[in-house]
Amino acid sequence: MSGLLAGKRLLVTGVLTDASIAFSVAKLAQENGARIVLTGFGRLSLVERIAKRLPEPPPVIELDVTSAEHLAGLADRVREHLDGLDGVVHSIGNAPQSCLGGGFLHAPWEDVSRALHVSTYSYQSLAMAALPLMGPGGSVVGLTFDGTKAWPVYDWMGVAKAGLESASRYLALHLGKQGIRSNLVSAGPLRTMAAKSIPGFEQFENAWADRAPLGWDLTDAEPAARAVLALLSDWFPATTGEVVHVDGGYHALGA
Incomplete structure (x- = not known):
């Protein structure tokens, strides 16, 4: 077996459509020698159908990251x-519509707490659920959207992503002694199902297409997926708590 991830065993969440970054991660991982298990929730049959488009259709297990029961049983299912x-x-994130599209000032706590549970706290809870299966050299990689800035229409999801970036640093701190790394990939905007659910998302699209120094393809998830693969591999053995930007360089610009 050859490839960047030869012999690696991976759990991949968030494969909902073949336009998702997670799908590109799963595809490239298999092409580079990894064995994978996918998780899905709510629309499991959809995930199973999309999984058949991968080079080798992997098993799909149900996982609701807000369910203590699902998390407790994850290791045994894997x-x-x-x-x-x-x-x-x-590759998990969700927020009620009240939390997006300009609703920052009026979204109720019940909705905000849901967004933070699914999009932020789940990073730690997923890692801990998988921890019994991991050892030194293990790698947890999440996907973010630059949480250092306030973005139009992103609102509480932006707050959730800022929390995710902090959570990754703390996970790096607490799992480092076990030889397990935690890093994030901050991708530019992509026309995924998640993006389509955000009112006014075209504001991101226009800005990136016009200003990213390297340019930006809104339909190509592979650059972000390649970064995820690199962080899962053995080529970054001393890198943890990092956010790798894959956004055409947009994050580096001022006015």
Whole structure:
């Protein structure tokens, strides 16, 4: 077996359509020698159908990251297919509509708390659920959208992503002694299902297309997926708590 991830065993969340970054991660991971298990929630049949488009259709297990029962049983469910994990990909985020599209000042706590639970706290809870399967050299990689700035229409999801970036640093701190890394990839805007659910998302699209120094393809998830693969591999053995920007260089610009 050859490839960047030869012999690696990965848990990949967030494969909902073939336009998602997670799908590109799963595809490239298999092409580079990894064995994978996917998770899905709510629309499991959709995930199973999309999984058939991968080079080798992987098993799909149900996981609601807000369910203590699902998290407690995750390791046993994964063990039915893999004898351990070398990497976990967190590609999970959701917020009620009240939290997006200009609703920052009026979104109720019940909705905000849901956004933070699914999009922020789940990074730690997923890692801890998978921890019994991981050992030194393991890697947790999540996906963010630059949480250092306030973005139009992103509102509470932006707050959730800022929390995610902080959570990754703390996970790096607390899991470092076990030899497990935690890093994030900050991708530019992509026309995924998640993006389409955000009112006014075209404001991001226009800005990136006009200003990113390297340019930016709104339909190509592979550059971000390649960064995820690199962080899952053995080529970054001393890198943790990092946010790798894959956005055509947009984050580096001022006015």
